[in-house]
Amino acid sequence: MNLTLKIWRQKGPTEKGKIVTYPISNIDGDMSFLEMMDVLNVELVEKGEVPVAFDHDCREGICGMCSMYIDGEAHGPDRGITTCQLHMRKFKDGDTIYIEPWRAKAFPIVKDLVVDRSAFDAIMNAGGYISVNTSGNTIDANAIPIPKEDADDAFEAATCIGCGACVASCKNASAMLFVSAKVSQLSLLPQGKVEANERVIKMVEAMDEQGFGNCTNTGACEVECPKGISLENIARMNREYLKAMVKK
Ligand code: SF4
Numbered sequence: 072m073n074l075t076l077k078i079w080r081q082k083g084p085t086e087k088g089k090i091v092t093y094p095i096s097n098i099d100g101d102m103s104f105l106e107m108m109d110v111l112n113v114e115l116v117e118k119g120e121v122p123v124a125f126d127h128d129c130r131e132g133i134c135g136m137c138s139m140y141i142d143g144e145a146h147g148p149d150r151g152i153t154t155c156q157l158h159m160r161k162f163k164d165g166d167t168i169y170i171e172p173w174r175a176k177a178f179p180i181v182k183d184l185v186v187d188r189s190a191f192d193a194i195m196n197a198g199g200y201i202s203v204n205t206s207g208n209t210i211d212a213n214a215i216p217i218p219k220e221d222a223d224d225a226f227e228a229a230t231c232i233g234c235g236a237c238v239a240s241c242k243n244a245s246a247m248l249f250v251s252a253k254v255s256q257l258s259l260l261p262q263g264k265v266e267a268n269e270r271v272i273k274m275v276e277a278m279d280e281q282g283f284g285n286c287t288n289t290g291a292c293e294v295e296c297p298k299g300i301s302l303e304n305i306a307r308m309n310r311e312y313l314k315a316m317v318k319k
């Protein structure tokens with residue numbers, strides 16, 4: 072198929088960006104979206120032009136790097152997948168496709184479609200871990216009984232890949248879905264309950280410090296999340312935060 076790509080180009084964090092139009096032809100429906108971007112970049116290099124910078128790594132929906140806003144949707148016009156899992160058969164011959172970076176104050180643009188998501192790292196550093204005594208007396212994790220429902224909910228929360236689509240699709244650029252998934256994956260398990268109060272307060276504080284907006288329950292994050300992280304995590308985090316503040 073033949074397509075017209077309208078791509079956000081920006082030389083650097085402080086440069087002014089703009090949408091640039093690139094026609095592209097002979098794109099196979101079985102190609103992934105990133106393979107289509109590779110074809111474009113090869114053509115640009117052959118013409119002596121600067122290729123489009125975009126993040127990617129695993130190309131199989133695991134690492135969360137392929138942050139692209141495609142036709143006004145985080146990770147494009149499909150559900151439950153990342154940009155690297157999007158196939159060109161989702162588009163029609165003659166389509167015009169708009170490709171932009173995540174847009175949020177806390178995710179400044181580095182170049183073209185690449186944004187700096189280290190604000191997520193700062194939140195994780197604030198409390199997204201458990202402190203384990205590794206002196207040799209550590210209890211084997213398998214020896215601690217965990218209710219099946221809690222284990223399942225913790226597992227579901229742990230599938231968050233930190234891609235940032237929730238922030239990009241939220242009109243407030245809120246990181247509540249991400250933070251609540253990271254809080255939940257630990258606080259639901261016995262090993263994470265020890266520091267649960269301290270953790271939720273520190274992570275919410277870090278989220279605010281990094282400049283993310285507030286949650287107003289519009290639910291766009293849940294719709295666009297490639298891993299189906301549920302809004303129930305936000306409700307759980309709000310309960311935990313309230314409880315922790317009362318005990319503080
Ligand atoms: S909650 Fe979903 S959209 Fe947000 S960072 Fe995690 S996987 Fe990505």
Ligand code: FES
Nearest residue numbers: 130134135137155
């Ligand atoms: S490149 Fe790793 S999730 Fe897309």
